[in-house]
Amino acid sequence: MPCCTISMWRRATACAPSSAMRLAAVRVSILRRLAATNASMSGTAGNFISANSLVKSPKSARVFGGNAILVPPCAAPGRRRTLERAGAKTKPPPVTFVPASPMLPREDSGAKRKRCQRGAVMDDDNSAGMVCGPDGCDDVTAGGLPDAAGGVGTRIDIVSDAICPWCYIGKRQLERALATLAQEGLHFSVHWNPFQLNPDMPKEGRDRASYRAQKFGSAEKAAELDRRITEAAAGVGLAFRSDLMNRTPNTIDAHRLIWFAGQKGAQDATMEAVFKAYFVEGRDIGDAAVLAGCAAEAGLNPAEVASFLAGDLADQEMRAADQAAREAGVSGVPSFFLDGYGLFSGAMPAETMAAALRRGREVLQKQTQSQDAAAAG
Numbered sequence: 001m002p003c004c005t006i007s008m009w010r011r012a013t014a015c016a017p018s019s020a021m022r023l024a025a026v027r028v029s030i031l032r033r034l035a036a037t038n039a040s041m042s043g044t045a046g047n048f049i050s051a052n053s054l055v056k057s058p059k060s061a062r063v064f065g066g067n068a069i070l071v072p073p074c075a076a077p078g079r080r081r082t083l084e085r086a087g088a089k090t091k092p093p094p095v096t097f098v099p100a101s102p103m104l105p106r107e108d109s110g111a112k113r114k115r116c117q118r119g120a121v122m123d124d125d126n127s128a129g130m131v132c133g134p135d136g137c138d139d140v141t142a143g144g145l146p147d148a149a150g151g152v153g154t155r156i157d158i159v160s161d162a163i164c165p166w167c168y169i170g171k172r173q174l175e176r177a178l179a180t181l182a183q184e185g186l187h188f189s190v191h192w193n194p195f196q197l198n199p200d201m202p203k204e205g206r207d208r209a210s211y212r213a214q215k216f217g218s219a220e221k222a223a224e225l226d227r228r229i230t231e232a233a234a235g236v237g238l239a240f241r242s243d244l245m246n247r248t249p250n251t252i253d254a255h256r257l258i259w260f261a262g263q264k265g266a267q268d269a270t271m272e273a274v275f276k277a278y279f280v281e282g283r284d285i286g287d288a289a290v291l292a293g294c295a296a297e298a299g300l301n302p303a304e305v306a307s308f309l310a311g312d313l314a315d316q317e318m319r320a321a322d323q324a325a326r327e328a329g330v331s332g333v334p335s336f337f338l339d340g341y342g343l344f345s346g347a348m349p350a351e352t353m354a355a356a357l358r359r360g361r362e363v364l365q366k367q368t369q370s371q372d373a374a375a376a377g
C-alpha cells in the first residue's frame with residue numbers, strides 16, 4: 001500500500017515514530033510480519049501484519065510529558081513463535097507504561113498517553129503514486145478521528161510525518177473505516193505519533209523545486225510524482241496543490257505542536273490543520289507563525305502555542321525518539337497499531353483498514369479472555 005519509506009525518501013520520502021524522555025523496561029508483543037502484498041484491492045499494494053501470529057519481544061519505553069512512546073526492536077526471525085504453536089503460556093503480557101513526566105499540566109480524565117511501537121513493516125518502493133483507496137471516499141468528514149474510547153482493542157496509534165502525503169490520504173481512509181465500524185457498534189480512539197522523514201533538513205527548510213529535483217533526479221520526475229500523489233489524494237476528496245508548495249520544511253516544530261496539542265485534547269484537529277496547511281494551501285509548516293495559525297484553527301490559544309514554539313521544550317526529546325525509531329528499524333509511514341500491535345503500513349483502502357481493525361480487536365479480546373480464564377482457573 002502506498003506509504004512513505006526510508007529507502008523511498010532517500011529518493012522520494014521516509015518514515016518512523018515518536019517522542020521520548022526517560023527509559024523504562026517493559027515487555028510487549030507485536031504482530032508478526034506477514035510478507036504479503038495485497039495487489040488485488042483497488043490496484044494497490046499493501047503491507048499487512050498477520051492478526052494470528054504474535055511475536056514476543058523485550059522492549060523499552062520512552063516517556064515524554066505524559067506520553068509513553070514504545071519503539072521496540074523486532075524479535076529475530078528464528079525466535080518468532082505463533083500463539084498456535086507456542087501454546088497458552090506464551091500469551092503476551094499487557095503493555096506496562098511508566099509514570100508520565102510532569103513537563104506540562106496533565107489533562108483530566110481525557111488525557112491520553114502517546115505511544116509508538118515498532119511493528120513489522122514492509123518496504124514497498126513501488127507503492128508511491130498508486131491510488132490508495134476506492135472511489136466514493138470523498139464524503140468523509142475532515143478531522144473526524146475520535147480521541148476517546150476504552151477497552152481492549154480500541155486504541156489506534158498512527159506513526160506519521162506531517163509532510164508524508166500518504167499519511168494525510170491514510171487519515172481520510174481511516175476516518176471512513178471508523179465510520180463503518182461505528183455503525184457496527186465498534187469504537188476506537190486515535191493517537192498520532194511523530195517521525196521526521198528528513199531529520200537533517202535545515203531549520204529554515206529548503207526550496208522545494210530544487211530539493212526535489214536533486215532528490216528524484218530531475219524536475220520532471222518530481223513533477224510526475226506530484227501528479228500521481230495528487231490523483232491519489234483526489235480519490236479520497238483531498239485537493240492537493242503542489243503548485244503552491246514552495247518550501248520543503250523541517251518538521252520538528254510541527255511534531256512539537258502536535259505533541260503539545262495532544263496534551264490539550266486537540267491532537268487530531270491540529271494534525272488535520274497542519275496537513276491541510278501544507279498539502280492543500282501550500283504553506284510552510286516549518287514557520288512558527290503558520291503553526292500558530294494551525295493551532296488556532298484547532299481551537300488552541302495561538303499566543304500560548306507561539307510561546308511554546310519559541311522555546312525548545314520537546315525538541316531534543318523528539319530528536320532522540322526519532323533516532324531510536326530508526327535504530328529500531330521502523331521503515332514506513334503511515335504505520336498503524338492497535339493496542340501496541342502492528343496491523344499494517346500504508347494508506348490502505350478504508351474497507352481493508354476496517355477489516356484489519358475488526359479482526360485485530362477480535363484477536364486481542366479473545367487473548368484477554370483466555371488470560372483472564374487462565375488466571376482465574
